[in-house]
Amino acid sequence: MPESSPETHVIDFRAAEQLLAARDPRGAIQLLDSVITAHPENTAARLLRARAFFLAAQLRPAELEFQIVLEREPDNAFAHFALGRTLERADRSEEALRHFRLAAALEPRPEFIEAARFARETGDGEHDSGDPDHDPE
Numbered sequence: 001m002p003e004s005s006p007e008t009h010v011i012d013f014r015a016a017e018q019l020l021a022a023r024d025p026r027g028a029i030q031l032l033d034s035v036i037t038a039h040p041e042n043t044a045a046r047l048l049r050a051r052a053f054f055l056a057a058q059l060r061p062a063e064l065e066f067q068i069v070l071e072r073e074p075d076n077a078f079a080h081f082a083l084g085r086t087l088e089r090a091d092r093s094e095e096a097l098r099h100f101r102l103a104a105a106l107e108p109r110p111e112f113i114e115a116a117r118f119a120r121e122t123g124d125g126e127h128d129s130g131d132p133d134h135d136p137e
Contacts, residue, residue: 009035013045020048025055043072047079054086062086077107084115 012035016028032049036042050065066083069076084099100116103109 004034004038009038013048016045016048016052020052020055023055025052028052029056043069047076050079050082050086054082054089057089059086059090063090075106077103077109077112080106081112081115 012031016031016035019025019028019031029049029052032045032052035045036049039045046065047069050062050069053059053062053065063083063086066079066086069079070083073079080099081103084096084103087093087096087099097116100112103112104116
């Protein structure tokens with residue numbers, strides 16, 4: 001196995017982005033595991049891995065990764081939105097609502113506002129108009 005270097009980690013990160021775009025979250029997770037092992041402080045890699053976990057329906061690991069991102073970047077509106085979607089899928093709609101509201105307050109994008117409004121109005125968390133695999137940026 002070739003030796004890891006900062007260059008191979010960048011290549012792995014970019015390849016993981018492509019795998020996620022191609023709807024291969026498990027492949028992306030495998031590549032990102034080595035990147036995060038080498039660079040645990042890399043928030044971008046953690047956010048990408050959280051999205052991959054979400055797409056792979058691994059909700060608990062997704063939740064944990066989004067929480068790490070938010071510990072480091074509490075003003076990351078997308079991470080709040082994505083964590084809200086993760087909690088919503090796990091039938092934890094009250095917790096999800098808090099993160100939808102924070103996302104909408106931090107960055108009033110239509111999808112963030114809609115998620116906060118829908119969750120508040122229905123309270124049942126059965127809204128599925130967006131997912132964290134698609135970063136609105």
